[in-house]
Every structure is written in structure tokens, then in C-alpha cells.
Amino acid sequence: MPAFSPIPRELMAVEPRLLANAIRALAMDAVQAANSGHPGMPMGMADVATILFTEYLKYDPADPAWPDRDRFVLSAGHGSMLIYALLHLTGYARPTMDDIRGFRQLGSSCAGHPENFLLPGVEATTGPLGQGFGMAVGMAVAERHLNAVFGDDLVDHRTWVIAGDGDLMEGINHEAAGLAGHLGLGRLITFWDDNHITIDGSTDLSRSEDVLGRYRAMGWHTISCDGHDFADIRRAIDAALADERPSLIDCRTIIGWGAPNKQGTAATHGAALGAEEVAAARKQLVWESAPFEIPEPIMTAWRQAGRRGAAPHEEWRARLAAHPEHGEFVRRMEGRLPEALAKSGYLDQLIANPQKVATRKASEMALEAINALLPETIGGSADLTGSNNTKTKAQKPLTKEDYSGRYIYYGIREFEMACAMNGMALHGGVIPYGGTFLVFSDYCRPAIRLAALQQIRVVFVMTHDSIGLGEDGPTHQPVEHLTSLRLIPDLDVYRPADAVETAECWALSLQRRDGPSLLALTRQNLPQLRLQRSEENLCGRGAYRLRPAKAARRVVLIGTGSEVEVALAVADALEGQEIGADVISMPCWSLFDGQDAAYRADLLAADALKVSIEAGTTLGWERYVGPDGLSIGLDRFGASAPAENLFKRFGFTAEAIVPQVIAALQSRGE
């Protein structure tokens, strides 16, 4: 497969070094103006990035959303000035030079680290090390999958990454590279900025390994080049393009190249060079224009390079217009759900035939309906397929031999599963979901956070959501996880109570296009509590009155997930003593917090004793039960025993809870 056709080098009017020095100048100047930032990496990788963006990368600054563009991920996101310079120089509408002047200032799109939601052309938010690389693997998966579905005419692009030593030391690099090697993602090419420097000093302080040997052992093609020798860079890229394996290009570079007194040292990594060294670098680079000014011939050459993609883009548009799958392709890339989804009769079936199943099983049942109607879903699990119930019957595995499959065996790689899902969602055209145990949300938490920050549709399926998993004990029993996930801004955490709520929560997760959702699901069976068809998706309110009090209401019981059943039993016992008790199911705190005050006040009646029941830490429930309310929870680690014994031991039974409710009523003087 040849590279995207470059402008012939002999036609380039300006030496690549001059083009690269424009990046260096902008990086120096912006960091100096902000007195904050990382000049070393952009200056060190400017030569490599110049060759990539002027000769190889397929993109069209006029349309950053061109579906068949190459994806470029700056995994070493602290070097953000590199991509800001590249986007500006190649002619993207943003960042403007004023944006760059505002580097790291409030309101500028040139934030300290590249943010996908601030700048088109920034494919992923990076900075938390290793995750850019991990997401790029997901982008490469999405590309191959969509290629298998829609063909070369519509989908035929590459994924390029710049990674630093930090990216390749973080554990996630192992998971990502292992998955990429296993799936044979030959269209993924990673440049390693091999500058021998980390923040603490020489990489020798902490690393003694043969990085390339390690990658070869994981099925990668590797090659080295002098990152400041343009011919050598091209040679390495050409070799990477020619090899069918994913490629790691070891670019031997000098951090801060061009700063005569500081280059090659950690001093250039994360601080402004200082006025004196900037002046010395300008001299060294023979760069005579004022700060934030690019000489006209250099700017012209950059803009010329940026127009390389216009014609191919036009040809692609023509192919798309003529393609029989035109409408479907556009729908999927725009992330719109098919209208058919609304017509599923699945909820009617549940009402007609109530199911007593674990919510993880209910999730599988919902997925059977969803996956049949949504060809864009790609499921998976971090080696817990049978436990997470993430695979539906018709799903074939996505493999190196058949990328059209819609199920990924991620292996025991929770973090990379989450990163890959983020990358797939960022790529577009697919909706990823994937499972592990809720307790291991800790292993992928950094990526869950990044899904929320990036405002992307990813569905995390987290089963075994409490001590209800039983014998595996405290290492496997989530206790603090529900609320710790609820704390992440813009993440919707759902804990459905039965098969109907599970279906509703799945619908909400899929309908949400601007952020991730997480489903916390039981291992153990639960009765179906919702027995009547509701036109409204009740879970969409975050909480709703599942059953009103019969006697005069004195208590409001609020349960989530498996503890809603307990709340109903408590209510039964209280009603038996003529104490009226509403039962509220609260599958999603964040959606409830977004309801209007009247709705919230109606549910959480001011004059009633409010009691929360959830098999997890109680901190945070004060928001709903108030200072004289009661929170039944578990403020300690669990234990190893059958689930029913644990529920008894830790007091999640009507027998244990009712006396506490009555005591609380009495202490209120009722």
C-alpha cells in the first residue's frame, strides 16, 4: 500500500529545515510568552513532524472532520506547541496566531495540553502519558473495521503517533502494543521521540531496556533513524509503510534542538528557555523574524503542503456520493442512531414475560436487541466475556484475519480496553462498549476520566458490582467504586435494578452523544420490579418513585441496583406496621441532579425520613437523605463468602434495616 502521494520533494521551494524551524520558533516563543510549557519536545521532533505533515500525512485543513483523513495523535501531549504550530502552519482555521499568542491562557484554544474539544484537528486529548498511544490503537482498529465494512473507496487511512519515553514506560504501552501486535494493525505507525531525557534527567536513571527488542517481541516492525536527518526520516517511514506489521520508528533526537546551551538536557523539557537562550537559539537557527511571525516564503511553503489533501479529498467525496452505502456511512460517521432502534419490541417482551435475571444477563438480553439493530456497536471484554455477558450470539470476533467482526477479545488489559474504546469513539463510525468487573474500573479509571473529558460516547459495562459477587472477597468487591465514579464530571453512572431498568439505561447510554456512560451490573439474579409498560424512560430522570406509600408516608426509601429489592422488602415490613414508605429507585445520580427542583422535592419529600440503601460506601448519600436521614451502606472492605451470607452479615436485609428505620423515626420524635 503506497503512502499518500506527497508533493514531489523537488517542487518544495523551501528546505525542510526552514519549515521545521518555524515550529521551533513558535514553540519557543509561545512557551516564553506564557512562561510555562514544554519547548524541548516540539523543538526535538520538529524535523520528523515536518516530514510527516508535508510529505506523508493525509489531511485537509479545510475539513478537519474528513472521515478518511489520517489520524495523528500527539501522545506526548505536553509537547502541545508542536501540534498547535502544525495546525496553524498547514492552514487550519484554528489556531490563529492570536490563539497561539494566548498559549496556556484562559480562553485560548491552545491549552497546556491538546484538547480535542477545543481544536478540530486535535484528534485526542493527550497528556496523561501512554493514553494517546493507547487510543491510537483503537483508532486503527476502527479504521480496519470500517474498511472491512465499507471498503477501500471510503475508508483507507493510517494512524500516526508521536510518543515519548514516558509513553513507552507507562504500563499502558505494553497493553496497547500487545493488542496492536495481536490484531496486526499495520497501518499504525508510531514515532518514538528517543531523546534520552525525562524530567528527572537521563533515561539511564530509570530505564535499562531494549525498547525495540521489546516491540519486536510483540509483533511489531521496528526501525531507527536520525530524527534530524530528513533523508533518514523518509527512509524509516518508507520502511514502516512497506511492512505489514505495526511500526515503531525510533527517532534519535536531541531534545530542544536548536537551543545552543540547553539542548540535550532536561532543562528544555518543561520550562521556558528564558529570553537569553531564546535569543541564542534564534541566532543558532538563523531565525530573524520577530516572535510569532513566520517569514512569508516559509508560510507559503507550509500552506502549499497543507493543500496537498484538497484534491484527494475531492476525489473521495465523489466516491462517497456514488457509493451505494452513502447514507449509512454518513449516518454512522455522524454518530446518529438508526431510527429502527426506537421500534424494538424488547421492552414489551419484558413486560409480557418478566425475567428474574442478573442485570449483567439483562444487559446481554438488551444487547441482543441493540446489536441486531445497530451495526455500529463493537463489544468486548477484558477476558471476562462469560462473566460480563458482553458478547451476543451473532457477534463474530474482530481478528487480524477478519476485521469485520464486532467483538474484541481484549485480553487481560482493562486499561487498554478503555483506551481503545476511547480511540474508536474518537475515530467515529462505531460505538464501542466493553466489560470488566466494577472493582477493576480502578485499572482503567484514567481512561474513563479521559472519555468524560473528551465528551465521547463510550459505554463501560462493569459487572459484579458489589459484595453480591460473593466468594471472591474484598479484592474483587467494589465498595467505594460507585461513588468514586459518580464523582467524575460528565460521566453518567447507572446502576439499574432489574431487566427493564437495564434496558432503559442502555438506551440512555446509546442516545447520549456527548459523553460516556458506565453501567454497574449485578452478578446475582434480581426479580423484575417494573411490570408495567412506561412510555417514558423512567431512568432518564435519574430517580423515580417505583412504589408509593400505602399508609401515610413517613419514610422514603431510596435504593439502587440490587438494593431496590431490599428497599421494597423494608417498605413491606414498615407498611405492615402502618408506616407508609415510598420506594425510590435511583439508577443515576447525575441525571437526577439535573431534574428541576419540583421533581426532586417531590421525590425526596421534606417531611419524611429518607433512607438510602446501597451496598457501598455511604459518603455522598447525605446529599439525598439529609442530616437526619439514614444511610445503609458498607464503609469498610467486604469479605469472602457466599453473597447471601454477606448481605446478612453486613445488614442488607429487611430484618436488619427496619429496626434502624423505626429508631430513626423515634429519634425524630415521631
Place this chain on the structure above:
Amino acid sequence: MPAFSPIPRELMAVEPRLLANAIRALAMDAVQAANSGHPGMPMGMADVATILFTEYLKYDPADPAWPDRDRFVLSAGHGSMLIYALLHLTGYARPTMDDIRGFRQLGSSCAGHPENFLLPGVEATTGPLGQGFGMAVGMAVAERHLNAVFGDDLVDHRTWVIAGDGDLMEGINHEAAGLAGHLGLGRLITFWDDNHITIDGSTDLSRSEDVLGRYRAMGWHTISCDGHDFADIRRAIDAALADERPSLIDCRTIIGWGAPNKQGTAATHGAALGAEEVAAARKQLVWESAPFEIPEPIMTAWRQAGRRGAAPHEEWRARLAAHPEHGEFVRRMEGRLPEALAKSGYLDQLIANPQKVATRKASEMALEAINALLPETIGGSADLTGSNNTKTKAQKPLTKEDYSGRYIYYGIREFEMACAMNGMALHGGVIPYGGTFLVFSDYCRPAIRLAALQQIRVVFVMTHDSIGLGEDGPTHQPVEHLTSLRLIPDLDVYRPADAVETAECWALSLQRRDGPSLLALTRQNLPQLRLQRSEENLCGRGAYRLRPAKAARRVVLIGTGSEVEVALAVADALEGQEIGADVISMPCWSLFDGQDAAYRADLLAADALKVSIEAGTTLGWERYVGPDGLSIGLDRFGASAPAENLFKRFGFTAEAIVPQVIAALQSRGE
């Protein structure tokens, strides 16, 4: 260095296979009785474990705490019956056969996964994959360090690990192996249970890599053996002992070896074999005794093997008694702090010369005093030494060439830093602390949780603890992290407000012997607020009244860390309007929650408007401010800008807060 002297093989009365089959029988029987658990791994690795425990491992069941014992870590903790069987068979007081009969039942020390706090002989709690291996690296570091300090006579042991495919797929394995290779931990030997099976099926579903090649690239010695051929196992171990690098022994095994119809398949991994297959296995293994019964000759042989360590232990005791450093060695292994610590004049100096410094700098200043008085501290950072301020002047690096150093350059490996610290603390004799940015606590969260569960003294130094870090932006700004960490049971989270509080929180962290502490520290400078010497460590109460109201008290302002300064400014402004306001500093929620009701009620005066000020998510603050209180916080991601601009933008100023307080007072009808 020769292996621990084994009993000569020719004197062993019972064939190793019979010894190993005792493990297999117990594993089958216990899992069958519980109808829950993982028989496949113990049955597959029984032969390797038998050779290790009868011929190589240095241990004394009569004293599981012998400081110079070899450490054995079952990283593949789901195979817990392997270690329960080994401990019982070799003659540890626990588990008894009744404990084993109670496998996975409430109250048994034989929990689903091995728990260090339930069974002496279990060196580490394992189950969350990869972390056992990661902790073993820390144990091996502690051994070499103490050897360098106290010499071969007192410290001369090995660390052995059994790891499964999951352990070697998780990203943490890369970080751990990279650190071990870099530090040349030749006394670390890891057995890889290479059985080609994961939960989802064949490892081919998700992995295509040369594991041994990867380890060699990281500086390890590797060797393969037939995990069911005793001579071959010995050959591999002998080769590992002879090599000065850390060793990975690829043990090719059959999962569930001995179960004739299920062995070699995922069916043996995580479920009871079933009565029929257990019967078939007994036949296959020619194992005729009843469940939970071990034939006398086999038990005798195992107990004989278990007594191998008695004489060497006795010799070691004699060396210890005669050693000039006897008292110091015992003190350090028992984890007692030196009495000198109390005599530090550091707090007096602060009172005499108040310091306006960032709390990360205050932490460094406290550490200068601590490290001078506590030779057992080992510091480090995940490549943020200059930012975390974790290195004191006299600390030399701990390196392959000089293990006596007390500072570890962990590299960009946050998770392994935390795992290694856990392993060091479990080993004993050292007190580890290490730093990264607070936002990257997410990267090591699984290990922070395991530190809490394991009840070990580890100090996590987390700097850049809010939007106050400024320009690096939302990927680097912790928002939800403080409270998400407060949710972890048994973890003490501290957020000191000035240099005095920082010193107090350090003292509390070191004095606590039964659990981890985490210090959240600022990047930005803070004034010293505590200007008078207090005999009591005020942070020990979790919260205290820093300044009482001058006018009649109507408001209680509660701040943490950098926002205590803001609270004081708010109080000043309120007092200017004759509104009395207490200012409470609340560095540690968990310690405050442990105070008696009178103390808590006194601080959180019922009749006052309570206002929390913390630059993080507000969820949870309802516990202290109540339903009509006010929580000034940040329920969204941050942004990239200089810190002072962010504090203004997000309303953490007296100008922004005072009107809200006054409005809240008015809405209360005051």
C-alpha cells in the same frame, strides 16, 4: 550465590508427584465443597510449587515472621488453594484443615483470594492481576537495601513469584519488569504458569507475543521448563539461581493437570470441577483417601520438608544476637519509629521563622528532618522528583551498583511505584514514600486500594493537588480525586494548609503502622497560618478551629489545603460586616469522623451556616455542611491558565464567596 540448602533429594521418602497430588486433592476438594473457586491453577502448578517448597524455598513454618525468610508471592491469587495447601502441608499453624474446609466461607482464613491480614505466610494480598508481581519487585528491593545496610549475616534471602498469563498481560507487568531489570534484582525469580489458557479460552484469542523475548529485552534471564517434569523444573531453577539477572521461568503446564476430561481447558479455571470429574481425577491421580484427608506418609514427608528451615533459622538467630546492629535491626523490622523523632526541633523552627512555601516544599522541608532521623525511609518519585519535592539533600539514589541508597528514580511508572512501595512495606524494615501528581493517583489507584486493604504503612506524596497547578490544564488538574480517595476504606487522606500542618500530617503518616496515608500538596505557595506552637498535633483531630469568630458567630467556614487561606479572607470580609465566622481547617476527613460527637458538634456548630471551600467536587461535603449549608467547589473539569486566573474564574476568592454566604444567611431568614 547457592540456593538455600535443600534436603538431599535421595532422602525424600515420597515421590514429588505424590506430594504435589496432595495439593491437587486439597484444591479440588475445597473448591468442590465451596462450589466456588479456581482449581485449575493449583493443579497445574502443583509440581513446580512442590519442588520450590520442598527443595529451594527458605522458610520456617514455626515463625512466619522470620525476617530473613524467602518471600513467596502468589501473584495469580485466584489460585489461592495452592498457597493454603502449601502452608497447611508444610506445617504452618494456620490454615488448619478446618480452615481449608471453610474455603471461601465467612470467617475462614482461607478466603477466595489470599489475604495477608488473615494468614501469616501469605506475604501479600493478591488477586488484582499483576500487582503481586509488582509488589514482589518491591520486596526484592527492600531485601537488597537491607542487605546493603545490615550485611549478609542478617539479610540474605530471595523473592519468588508465581505469575499467570493475566499477570503478564496487565500493563503493570511491564513497569515492574522494567524496574526490576533496571535495578538488577537477581534474587527475584518468577515462575510463569504458561498454560495457554485464560478465562475467555486460549491465550491465542488475545495474545501473540514472545513473552520471554520481551523479558530478555528488559534485562531478564529467561528459561523454559516442562512444569510437570521435576528434573526439568530443578534444572530451570538452578539456572535462574546461577544467573545474576532477575529470572523468568517459563513453566509449560497443563491447567487442571490430573482432571482427565477438563484439564487443559478454561473449564478448570474458575469453577468447581463437579463431583464426577473430581472422582475421575482421584482415579487418574490414584488418590484414594477421602476429601480433606492426606495419607500419613505424604503428610510426614511434607512436614519434614517444612522443617528444613528450622536449623538455618536457629543459626540466623544466633547471628542476630551477636550482631552489633541487633537492636536497630529488630526495631526496623518491627516497624517502631526511633525515639529521636519526637525530639526534632523542626516545628519550633517553623514557629520561629514562618515559611511562605508550597506545601510540596513544606513536605520536602519536613522530610529533611524526617530522613535525618529515620534511616528506614526510602523515597522516590515517578519521574517528578523536582516537582514532588520528594528527594532530600543527603539521599543517594538506590541503584544496581549501590543498594544502600535511599531514593528511587521509579521512572514514568506510577503504578509500579505504588506496588513496589507496597512490597517494601510488606517486606518490612523500611518505610517507603513516593510521589507523583495527584491527578495521576488514578494511575496507581489499584495499588493505593491494596495498601489500605493490606493495612500497611506507605505514604503517597501527591502534589499539584488542584487547579492551583495552573497551565497544564484539565488533564493534569485533579478535581474529583480528593474525595474519590477519601472513599477508599482505611486510607487517610491529608490536605494540609501550610508548613506546620504539612509537618503534622507527615508525623501522623509515619506514626500510623496499620495503614497507608496520602498527602495532597500544593504546587503554589501558601502563607504559614499556624504561628503558635501547639503541644497537640492538631491535624490528628482531622479538623480543628484555626480561628474563632470575633463578632457573634453566624458562619462556620471549613477549608482544606490551599483554600484555608481563602476561608480566612472570607472570614475577614464577613467580620468586617459584623458577621462572625469561625474558620475550620479540615486536613483529614477520616480522622475527624473518628472524633467524639461532642468535638464534632462543637466545630460544626448547629446554629451556624456551614460553608465548605475546596477546589474540587462538592459531593460529600453535605456530610459537614448539612442540607442548608453551602459548598464552594468545582463540579466540572478545570482549564488551562495561570493559577490565580483559575481561582478567579472558578470563584475561589473572597469577592466571589462572600455574597453567596450572605445570600445563604438571608435565605435562612437571618
